[in-house]
Amino acid sequence: xxxxxxxxxxxxxxxxxxxxxxxxxxxxxxxxxxxxxxxxxxxxxxxxxxxxxxxxxxxxxxxxxxxxxxxxxxxxxxxxxxxxxxxxxxxxxxxxxxxxxxxxxxxxxxxxxxxxxxxxxxxxxxxxxxxxxxxxxxxxxxxxxxxxxxxxxxxxxxxxxxxxxxxxxxxxxxxxxxxxxxxxxxxxxxxxxxxxxxxxxxxxxxxxxxxxxxxxxxxxxxxxxxxxxxxxxxxxxxxxxxxxxxxxxxxxxxxxxxxxxxxxxxxxxxxxxxxxxxxxxxxxxxxxxxxxxxxxxxxxxxxxxxxxxxxxxxxxxxxxxxxxxxxxxxxxxxxxxxxxxxxxxxxxxxxxxxxxxxxxxxxxxxxxxxxxxxxxxxxxxxxxxxxxxxxxxxxxxxxxxxxxxx
Ligand SMILES: [Zn+2]
Numbered sequence: 001x002x003x004x005x006x007x008x009x010x011x012x013x014x015x016x017x018x019x020x021x022x023x024x025x026x027x028x029x030x031x032x033x034x035x036x037x038x039x040x041x042x043x044x045x046x047x048x049x050x051x052x053x054x055x056x057x058x059x060x061x062x063x064x065x066x067x068x069x070x071x072x073x074x075x076x077x078x079x080x081x082x083x084x085x086x087x088x089x090x091x092x093x094x095x096x097x098x099x100x101x102x103x104x105x106x107x108x109x110x111x112x113x114x115x116x117x118x119x120x121x122x123x124x125x126x127x128x129x130x131x132x133x134x135x136x137x138x139x140x141x142x143x144x145x146x147x148x149x150x151x152x153x154x155x156x157x158x159x160x161x162x163x164x165x166x167x168x169x170x171x172x173x174x175x176x177x178x179x180x181x182x183x184x185x186x187x188x189x190x191x192x193x194x195x196x197x198x199x200x201x202x203x204x205x206x207x208x209x210x211x212x213x214x215x216x217x218x219x220x221x222x223x224x225x226x227x228x229x230x231x232x233x234x235x236x237x238x239x240x241x242x243x244x245x246x247x248x249x250x251x252x253x254x255x256x257x258x259x260x261x262x263x264x265x266x267x268x269x270x271x272x273x274x275x276x277x278x279x280x281x282x283x284x285x286x287x288x289x290x291x292x293x294x295x296x297x298x299x300x301x302x303x304x305x306x307x308x309x310x311x312x313x314x315x316x317x318x319x320x321x322x323x324x325x326x327x328x329x330x331x332x333x334x335x336x337x338x339x340x341x342x343x344x345x346x347x348x349x350x351x352x353x354x355x356x357x358x359x360x361x362x363x364x365x366x367x368x369x370x371x372x373x374x375x376x377x378x379x380x381x382x383x384x385x386x387x388x389x390x391x392x393x394x395x396x397x398x399x400x401x402x403x404x405x406x
Contacts, residue, residue: 007033011064011074011097016041024070031067035076043093045083054079055090062098063130064105071129074098074105104138106405112138113404117395122382136388143391146400152177152184152207157214158231159239159361160198160223162190163373165386172386173198173223174393176369178216178361183372183397186390195226216361218242219349237359238352240312241370246345247305248274250338255298265294273302276309297336304331304339317357324354372397 008019013035020036037043042051057077064072080092097105104112115124116139125132157178162171165188173194175185185201187194199209215234217223219242227234255273259266269291272284280288292299307327314320324346331343346353373393380392394400 013097016043017076017096029070031070031072033064033072033074035074037077037079043079043081045081045085045088046091046093047088048083048085050083050085050088052081052083052088055082056080058092060095062103062105063108064097065107065111099141102137102141103134109138109142110404110406113142113402116379116392120379120381121388121392132382133384136384136391139391139395140387142402142404143394143398143400146402147205147394147398149403150205150398150400152202152205155180155184155202155207156211157216157359157361158184158198158212158234159216159369160195161218161239161370161373162220163377165389170386172390172393174373176397178214180399181369182399183393186393188386188390190220190222192222192226192229195223195230199230214359214361216359219246219345219352235355235359236352237355237361238349239361240356243346243353244305244309247308247342250342251298251301251305253338254301254336258296258298262296265291265296266298269298273298276306300334301336301339304334304336312356314357317354320357321354324350369397 003022004019007013007022011019011033013019016037017035018038019033021034023032023034024030025032037054040053042053044050045052057079059075060078061073061075064074066072074097076095078092078095080090082090092100094100097107099106099109102109112124112128112135115127116135119127121132121135121139125135128135155177159176159178160173161176162173164170165172170188171190173187173190174183175198176182177184184205185198187197202209202212209231210233212231212234214237215223215227215231216237216239217227219238224236227236251273252270255266255270259269269287272280272287275284277285277288288299288302304327307330311320311323311327314323328343328347331339331346334340334343373396376393376396377389379396380389383389383392
């Protein structure tokens with residue numbers, strides 16, 4: 001067997017295509033495979049499928065999988081055919097090894113998709129010696145194609161989260177299927193219109209906005225408004241994770257203010273107050289015990305935070321409501337402005353907070369999803385556009401079927 005036929009078999013090149021020649025350059029570290037077609041060959045017309053003879057050809061080159069450490073390229077004379085059916089006219093034929101208009105072979109694209117799931121796109125681009133915008137274009141194509149096939153007809157419970165894109169300047173909103181644990185939709189912005197955009201997308205994937213019975217969100221006014229407009233049957237649950245975060249932020253501010261008044265006393269206490277008692281190091285535990293002897297606002301705010309967390313251990317919605325009422329009365333009388341502010345926010349979102357005890361949308365689950373998105377952000381580092389960041393989120397959290405060539 002000559003090397004041309006061997007490469008033809010390895011590449012899956014079938015008649016009328018054939019490998020015409022192989023050029024190997026050790027100096028240029030590349031392998032070039034020339035592909036042509038048999039004289040007088042016909043190709044199926046891209047319009048009607050009738051066998052049609054070549055009219056003229058243009059030379060095109062595609063990057064293929066490396067041949068050991070050498071970059072490999074396919075170069076082919078690609079014909080335009082003149083169809084016997086005059087209505088079809090003169091058309092460029094499709095090649096079986098690549099998508100029309102793209103400079104990578106399908107197998108090279110499959111490698112790209114395998115790599116970007118494991119490492120940042122920038123690193124993938126560097127490893128392959130390609131510009132990252134070309135890599136992003138491949139990601140976009142396969143994500144869009146896989147999303148076209150995604151079916152959302154069973155979706156009933158969604159979680160919505162916003163995350164900052166570029167250094168907190170831009171935001172994207174992400175819509176998750178809470179039962180299948182997958183990303184359904186991502187879009188730029190964090191206003192109420194994002195919910196409308198989601199329902200539009202849902203409808204193109206066999207989903208029905210009326211089937212959505214539960215939505216888990218943070219206490220954002222925009223999402224509350226968007227849900228009331230676009231998801232008429234969705235009961236809102238406010239995400240416990242965000243609620244505790246709000247309380248932690250308030251506690252952090254109380255501590256920072258007090259640390260300016262008593263810098264010696266509160267030095268090194270920042271992380272001790274953020275942790276739960278069971279997670280404290282011995283030293284942090286000592287710090288808190290020492291500080292508890294003083295009448296510090298920070299220490300009181302800390303106890304109020306722990307009590308808020310305890311509400312979530314209630315077994316029923318009624319028990320939870322009792323605990324939340326006691327908590328509210330304590331917090332609103334705390335004479336700590338930051339804590340009172342949290343108490344007022346909680347009062348204003350009362351039912352949605354208690355809805356958690358019926359919807360059982362679990363805290364740990366939301367954190368797991370958040371972890372996926374953080375991974376997507378890390379892997380999309382230097383992502384150039386919001387679209388690329390969203391594509392990376394689909395890639396990691398979308399549970400899409402990419403149907404890659406093998
Ligand atoms: Zn035709």
